[in-house]
Amino acid sequence: MPELPEVEHVRRGLEPKVIGEVITGVTFSDKVHSGKEAGKETIIKGIALQSFREQIIGSAIRAIDRRSKYLIFTLENEFGEQLIISHLGMSGAYFVVDTLDDIGIPNYINHWHVELELQSGKKLIYSDIRRFGEMRLVRRLEEAAQIMAIAPEPFEAGAEDYFTAQLGLKKWQQKKIKEAVMNHSVISGCGNIYACEGLHAAGINPHRLVQDMTPDEERQLFKALVASLEEGIRFGGSSISSYRNVEGKSGQMQTRFKIYGRQTCGTCGREVEKAVIAGRNTHYCTHCQK
Numbered sequence: 001m002p003e004l005p006e007v008e009h010v011r012r013g014l015e016p017k018v019i020g021e022v023i024t025g026v027t028f029s030d031k032v033h034s035g036k037e038a039g040k041e042t043i044i045k046g047i048a049l050q051s052f053r054e055q056i057i058g059s060a061i062r063a064i065d066r067r068s069k070y071l072i073f074t075l076e077n078e079f080g081e082q083l084i085i086s087h088l089g090m091s092g093a094y095f096v097v098d099t100l101d102d103i104g105i106p107n108y109i110n111h112w113h114v115e116l117e118l119q120s121g122k123k124l125i126y127s128d129i130r131r132f133g134e135m136r137l138v139r140r141l142e143e144a145a146q147i148m149a150i151a152p153e154p155f156e157a158g159a160e161d162y163f164t165a166q167l168g169l170k171k172w173q174q175k176k177i178k179e180a181v182m183n184h185s186v187i188s189g190c191g192n193i194y195a196c197e198g199l200h201a202a203g204i205n206p207h208r209l210v211q212d213m214t215p216d217e218e219r220q221l222f223k224a225l226v227a228s229l230e231e232g233i234r235f236g237g238s239s240i241s242s243y244r245n246v247e248g249k250s251g252q253m254q255t256r257f258k259i260y261g262r263q264t265c266g267t268c269g270r271e272v273e274k275a276v277i278a279g280r281n282t283h284y285c286t287h288c289q290k
């Protein structure tokens, strides 16, 4: 699943290609049509396909922001602003191309689901092999409950205090620290991979209960999580979980991992331990993490 660094790279890739463009047409794949007809909210959430199409055609794309793992497209037409809030699910990707074939990767060509025609003649295409991604049209961010529940961006002032305050809540005390840091109400954008890396960098065993963490350890952990997210952004995200940026490329971050997906610890060389925590494969080192 793309995490914050990967989504940030998608945003940065889209920004110069589509800001200022006007949406002139919208096409959905057969899977989206049949899914909606069957009552499944396939990718386009909470709105009929025809309404989605009518409401966005003629809109200019004014901005593309990111909040945690969500992309937020700001659209403007004569009636005002609207937002498309998009999540990449497990395997979603955006491309800006002249023709579908220009995507160049068969899986993403075959699994295109939403095509926005742009005034320049280019197409903004959303592809998603597993179809867990979503696009949701709202007037205001406040209408998107899933965004409102997210902790502040981890790089913002105050995010560390927010993190320690959340960990202080009763509901987390008996939970393992790794489960807490993968929850976006505690820290935003940090999924399984960066949680493993951050815990390793902070020297904290992922099985530790939140109630057994000292205030210093909590702050150390927050800084380590932020550092691994920043490193992920610097190295273009990772290539894990079929992530692709707008150019169809994956990142290099996986070569920097000290613990995730490794056989031996990148710090001490001992064998990496594996466990499932909150349903996710967790990699850690019992020597380096206490």
Ligand SMILES: [Zn+2]
Binding pocket: 265, 266, 267, 268, 269, 270, 285, 286, 287, 288, 289
């Ligand atoms: Zn180690």
